[in-house]
Amino acid sequence: MRAKNVSEPETAPKKSSDLFQKRQKQIIQKAMKLFMKKGYAQTSMREISKATAIDIRNLYYFIKNKEEILFLVFDRLHRPEVQMFEKKGILDIDDPVEQLRAAIAGLVENGYGYGQEVLLLYRESKSLPKRLLKNILEKESRVVSHIENILKKGCARGVFAIEDTSFTANMITYQLSLYALRKWNMKKYTKRRIIDLMEQNILKMVGH
Amino acid sequence: MRAKNVSEPETAPKKSSDLFQKRQKQIIQKAMKLFMKKGYAQTSMREISKATAIDIRNLYYFIKNKEEILFLVFDRLHRPEVQMFEKKGILDIDDPVEQLRAAIAGLVENGYGYGQEVLLLYRESKSLPKRLLKNILEKESRVVSHIENILKKGCARGVFAIEDTSFTANMITYQLSLYALRKWNMKKYTKRRIIDLMEQNILKMVGH
């Protein structure tokens, strides 16, 4: 084993290593849990160190600094949603109504609306410098873009009637995290029921 | 020693005094702004001290500790919206459509205050003891209730068509904080425009 001696020159001497990646993933996952439970600023590196059982000084062997952990957490958080559109073949659906329906179901199903992940984004995005935040928001925007494209197509075909597709796409995307941020009032609904009600309401909103 | 009015040991030196109340209000308002901008945990007493121009040590003359400030902030925060329905005479409007329109406009108009506040709630609810959190959520629920009542009336009169009024009321209420939580995508819209687009979308959603 360890047959690869193609080490990159300077910048990334071991980032390619499986072990390195494994450790990083481990850190990110534990940190994510802590961030969700206590908030980013309230979670200390020492706590992350304890949770991962990696000495705090060796922690810095795998990540540059605390901020980078948050960035990586966000990155991992948003990845599934962005890729879902391709994976589930939503982009290939022709009928805009069915397409929108699939997107809603997919995103809610996929956990976009569940978990406290979205809440984490809303809560802690301030803790990222603009440079990194932009990166994160770009990914988020891609979800919105996909939805807006569906809306546009629907309008073009005359099945939707929307004054401002961008605004409405934002409204819809935002809506999808309803459950996460209003748990206290949503407990009485099942996931299936939420998806149904959302579909109904949203389709009415975009229709004639 | 410490002969100066030893009335109560700790908390209350002169709660009756107008000046005391004024200073407290001052602290709460400045702290609220800071909490909204930076988050509770990220706001230091030193910053509150600077913002209020009250020496940090004298700050403890008016408030027990940092946590109490958060209590007081939330307390003061939730009052206006709850009362808005009465103040603006929304409850007296007969036409459900107009009533809903007025509620939306009223809540958003109010300096985006509602969204700001909810955001703070979403973000900092962890920092609040359960007792207080419940209290706040109750107030919040009353806003939802008001809206649900409007929806119900509309359904009864046949101008609205809603499958689950509770769910839809929640959706609408949640929507109102769209601006606050998705600032980065909302910058291109004016307040007036947002109100218009929201009204439009929501009315379509609840209609036939």
Place this chain on the structure above:
Amino acid sequence: MRAKNVSEPETAPKKSSDLFQKRQKQIIQKAMKLFMKKGYAQTSMREISKATAIDIRNLYYFIKNKEEILFLVFDRLHRPEVQMFEKKGILDIDDPVEQLRAAIAGLVENGYGYGQEVLLLYRESKSLPKRLLKNILEKESRVVSHIENILKKGCARGVFAIEDTSFTANMITYQLSLYALRKWNMKKYTKRRIIDLMEQNILKMVGH
């Protein structure tokens, strides 16, 4: 006592206080000694705290951060030289030769060349951010300027013959710290003798 209740609004609540200034001076002086002995980076705040007998946390009550200490040290270091020209009436001397002689004697006498102060500047100036370094170097430049002005006047009157007054002024100023930086070879000379030899050499250098 303490009759002054004219406290500045925000930025400087107590900088005017005598006690505050006294403490700051105390810190600067102790820090200066440590910096000279061990170097800036090698001196820890803890050591400064110990040397001043001020708790490390209270230290930050009087200074913003370590960097500021270095800045203040430099500031205090360079002040006497800059002011010497005015104090000793050097600017009022008409004859350029006598003026230059007085400046040399004054600067060396005054300690410009003595102590390890100059060495500190050369050694540690890297540790200051450009913004602050500029400030320090400006003061240093003023010494050079004064000398250059003397040279220019001398040239105009025909008593000096210098191709590049700026360069020569720099050479002269630099020369003045000869003793400090080459102690090991200068031990055999008295201060008086050094001044004499320097005067001689420099005057020859600038003459015809």
Place this chain on the structure above:
Amino acid sequence: MRAKNVSEPETAPKKSSDLFQKRQKQIIQKAMKLFMKKGYAQTSMREISKATAIDIRNLYYFIKNKEEILFLVFDRLHRPEVQMFEKKGILDIDDPVEQLRAAIAGLVENGYGYGQEVLLLYRESKSLPKRLLKNILEKESRVVSHIENILKKGCARGVFAIEDTSFTANMITYQLSLYALRKWNMKKYTKRRIIDLMEQNILKMVGH
């Protein structure tokens, strides 16, 4: 365990090897640059590791510790200037004026190395043990001696007029590091121009 050539316990695994010597040289050169730019204490082993592209842990295969690097740097540093007098045939020039001119040009020309080196000496001599420091200063004195000899010869032949040749030799030697120590004011001059102006000024100083 550790069966791999247990010749000597610590320091020297294979000092004879060419590759070993090559790597050491490489380390010293890169470290020297860093020390000059940032200072010894401010340069971390990690940086040296990066600069040499030798893993920090393997670095300790070639050098004992950080301090040893500084030793070796100084050792290597002082050789060229001392030898320059012989190499460039300066000692063979008969005319003292030309000889002095050549010495100045030679020392400054040498990549400003002399100044750089002296600066490093001034700055970091604290970090060196006395034994080594003495050794270095001796070498430095030999440069001064060479210059003093030129001055003496010039005086004997009546082309120079110097009261104290030792002092003046020191002044001249010191002057040569002007550029290194006063970079901020020297930027406007080219190397050639500096040499010219220095030659001019110094020759005037030593002449009649």
Place this chain on the structure above:
DNA sequence: GATGAATGAGCATTCATTCAT
């Protein structure tokens, strides 16, 4: 020689809070 892991020590800095005058 590369690599994964550790370690003891220390750094500058900030925090909320208290208390006596």
Place this chain on the structure above:
DNA sequence: CATGAATGAATGCTCATTCAT
């Protein structure tokens, strides 16, 4: 009310160096 002083506890992060494989 203001103010000088203290304090216990953390914070994120870096250092040089060692060792076994």
